[in-house]
Amino acid sequence: MxxxxxxxxxISGPPLLYLLLFFAIPSAIxxxxxxxxxxxxxxxxxxxxxxxxxxxxxLLINAGNYADFLTLENFTRFFQEPVFFELFxxxxxxxxxxxxxxxxxxxxLAWLIARSPKKHRDLLVLMVILPFWSNFLIRVYSWMIILGxxxxxAKSINAVLGVIGIGPVQLLFSHFAVILVLVYxxxxxxxxxxxxxxxxxxxxxxxxxQDLGANAWQRFWRITWPLSLPGVWAGAALVFIPALGxxxxxxxxxxTDGIMIGNLIKQQFLDSRDWPFGSVLSIMLTLAVLMxxxxxxxxxxxxxxxxx
Amino acid sequence: MALLEIRxxxxxxxxxxxxxxxxxxxxxGEFFTLLGPSGCGKTTLLRMLAGFEQPDSGQILLxxxxxxxxxxxxxxxxxxxxxxxxxxxxxxxxxxxxxLKMAKVSQADIKARVDEVLDDVRLTQFATRFPxxxxxxxxxxxxxxxxxxxxxxxxxxDEPLSALDAKLREDMQIELINxxxxxxxxxxxxxxxxxxxxxxxxxxxxxxxxxxxxxDVPETIYSYPNSRFVADFIGQCxxxxxTVVGIDDGKMKLEIEGVGIAEALPVPGAKVGDxxxxxxxxxxxxxxxxxxxGDGHEVHFKGKVHDCLFLGDVTIYIVELDNGTLVETMxxxxxxxxxxxxxxxxxxxxxxxxxAGHFVLA
Numbered sequence: 001m002x003x004x005x006x007x008x009x010x011i012s013g014p015p016l017l018y019l020l021l022f023f024a025i026p027s028a029i030x031x032x033x034x035x036x037x038x039x040x041x042x043x044x045x046x047x048x049x050x051x052x053x054x055x056x057x058x059l060l061i062n063a064g065n066y067a068d069f070l071t072l073e074n075f076t077r078f079f080q081e082p083v084f085f086e087l088f089x090x091x092x093x094x095x096x097x098x099x100x101x102x103x104x105x106x107x108x109l110a111w112l113i114a115r116s117p118k119k120h121r122d123l124l125v126l127m128v129i130l131p132f133w134s135n136f137l138i139r140v141y142s143w144m145i146i147l148g149x150x151x152x153x154a155k156s157i158n159a160v161l162g163v164i165g166i167g168p169v170q171l172l173f174s175h176f177a178v179i180l181v182l183v184y185x186x187x188x189x190x191x192x193x194x195x196x197x198x199x200x201x202x203x204x205x206x207x208x209x210q211d212l213g214a215n216a217w218q219r220f221w222r223i224t225w226p227l228s229l230p231g232v233w234a235g236a237a238l239v240f241i242p243a244l245g246x247x248x249x250x251x252x253x254x255x256t257d258g259i260m261i262g263n264l265i266k267q268q269f270l271d272s273r274d275w276p277f278g279s280v281l282s283i284m285l286t287l288a289v290l291m292x293x294x295x296x297x298x299x300x301x302x303x304x305x306x307x308x
Numbered sequence: 309m310a311l312l313e314i315r316x317x318x319x320x321x322x323x324x325x326x327x328x329x330x331x332x333x334x335x336x337g338e339f340f341t342l343l344g345p346s347g348c349g350k351t352t353l354l355r356m357l358a359g360f361e362q363p364d365s366g367q368i369l370l371x372x373x374x375x376x377x378x379x380x381x382x383x384x385x386x387x388x389x390x391x392x393x394x395x396x397x398x399x400x401x402x403x404x405x406x407x408l409k410m411a412k413v414s415q416a417d418i419k420a421r422v423d424e425v426l427d428d429v430r431l432t433q434f435a436t437r438f439p440x441x442x443x444x445x446x447x448x449x450x451x452x453x454x455x456x457x458x459x460x461x462x463x464x465x466d467e468p469l470s471a472l473d474a475k476l477r478e479d480m481q482i483e484l485i486n487x488x489x490x491x492x493x494x495x496x497x498x499x500x501x502x503x504x505x506x507x508x509x510x511x512x513x514x515x516x517x518x519x520x521x522x523x524d525v526p527e528t529i530y531s532y533p534n535s536r537f538v539a540d541f542i543g544q545c546x547x548x549x550x551t552v553v554g555i556d557d558g559k560m561k562l563e564i565e566g567v568g569i570a571e572a573l574p575v576p577g578a579k580v581g582d583x584x585x586x587x588x589x590x591x592x593x594x595x596x597x598x599x600x601x602g603d604g605h606e607v608h609f610k611g612k613v614h615d616c617l618f619l620g621d622v623t624i625y626i627v628e629l630d631n632g633t634l635v636e637t638m639x640x641x642x643x644x645x646x647x648x649x650x651x652x653x654x655x656x657x658x659x660x661x662x663x664a665g666h667f668v669l670a
Contacts, residue, residue, distance in 0.1 A: 208393035210380045211358055212454065213410035222406070226397045305436045308405050308419060 042273025110194035173255025197231025317366035344515035566631025
């Protein structure tokens with residue numbers, strides 16, 4: 001028994017330690033930072049200082065007087081200015097739209113791979129993850145060339161639009177470009193969990209459904225789709241959450257109007273150097289995602305056992 | 309008019325002929341069994357009845373209508389799959405309601421009919437369980453209930469009991485017979501288990517290599533197999549190579565080489581000089597240290613015990629005849645405390661009535 005417990009700790013210890021050091025502790029530091037004052041030259045207002053005369057470290061604040069170093073004003077600012085809320089909404093909309101489009105594109109693809117002969121499947125999956133072999137930024141930059149006004153893609157689209165009397169439209173630096181590249185970047189993350197799920201489906205169930213009177217659409221909607229929901233949720237989480245916090249894509253292809261909440265957070269930490277407010281934005285984003293996940297769980301849990 | 313008529317159906321997969329010119333008909337209300345070893349074409353035939361495969365040639369008529377080209381979802385035929393194929397994300401009641409929903413039955417009727425069929429298969433208290441929360445036998449009953457609930461013209465059962473253990477299988481056999489009587493739906497049952505086929509069926513089609521080898525009621529199939537294959541496949545059977553040496557008034561004389569002459573019932577088409585097999589069930593042979601002549605057991609041979617197998621209710625004795633042929637016989641262990649009447653190498657005598665064996669040509 002003791003050996004067993006030792007083995008458990010040896011196996012789970014390193015990842016736990018890693019998560020503690022690089023996730024739990026930084027999150028706690030950030031949560032604390034959200035309640036602190038910004039420093040005079042950016043960052044955080046120091047809590048302690050090295051006295052140049054004595055060379056000793058001394059606390060600048062009085063532990064009894066919390067108001068000296070803790071404040072709610074960063075949160076007040078977030079809730080008072082609607083621009084932040086609007087940016088939240090916009091980011092959720094972008095991430096949500098990205099997720100839905102990824103799902104619509106990935107589902108048929110994953111289904112086809114799962115139904116193709118076994119010997120071809122590995123190759124097809126390899127092709128799905130092939131883009132990962134080149135650098136993320138290079139892939140986004142190549143979209144800038146494709147969508148740019150000198151690119152053949154934009155030129156041909158505008159040529160077609162010109163014939164029917166519309167345009168020319170600007171593709172790069174637009175909402176369209178942001179969604180397009182977000183979908184491109186995240187698509188494999190939707191395909192893989194869906195494929196992993198669909199590949200395991202028991203084909204006998206579809207035969208049984210057909211035998212019992214279900215047509216092709218009913219077989220999909222009543223059998224395949226509900227059984228694939230775990231894959232759908234996994235894929236949706238893998239796409240939605242990174243897409244929500246994405247700043248590189250809107251930075252590069254979104255122009256001035258295309259920014260998302262990730263850009264603002266990055267701006268707070270790197271450009272404005274307002275760490276407390278950047279922390280507030282980060283925390284609010286995390287809370288919003290958690291609430292959304294909680295809501296999804298509640299909806300999914302509804303009492304289906306007694307339904308007929 | 310027969311409910312189901314299969315006319316000269318052929319189905320090939322590449323070079324392999326799965327079903328080869330099969331014709332048979334099934335009457336309404338019948339419990340009909342397709343019996344055969346794996347690869348004999350019985351499952352392919354079943355899949356053609358369900359609509360999952362199309363015959364290359366020949367016709368399948370249901371109620372006199374050719375069902376060629378009718379997809380499975382449009383046929384009044386339901387299947388109980390070997391793996392049950394219960395929908396794992398639906399409760400027992402939802403599984404059973406599925407075919408009713410597909411048939412657009414009203415919600416109120418669905419409720420009533422699901423309750424009724426749950427009662428038929430004694431699963432009422434399990435209505436809200438999911439399949440993974442059921443035992444094998446319960447899953448089996450759900451699969452049958454689901455296939456029966458909207459009263460198909462024909463219920464196809466594809467080795468439905470093969471996943472159950474022996475004891476449960478026996479219980480389910482009795483349940484199946486009762487259920488079939490109760491609902492009155494025609495069953496077409498596929499199995500490779502001859503015991504199951506004999507116990508359940510009104511009629512059996514024994515299949516071999518894509519063809520129907522014999523089609524008859526269980527008693528006839530068992531007692532009068534029409535070929536060496538059927539005799540061997542159904543139950544335990546002794547197969548003695550024999551040659552016809554004489555036919556006269558209701559009896560046929562067979563020479564079993566190196567052993568002697570055995571008498572048997574004449575077989576249509578057999579003539580002197582024909583070679584064939586005398587098929588003989590173990591339970592029809594008398595066995596004793598010495599057997600008196602003239603007690604109605606006309607066929608009489610000597611041998612020695614080669615092996616004994618104690619089975620509990622009976623003991624099997626394998627007796628070696630003079631020509632080295634091994635014959636299986638059995639004695640019931642009815643007397644208390646006595647389960648072994650002979651030992652290996654004991655000299656014994658065998659006897660059977662002239663009509664106990666059944667001769668099949670070649």
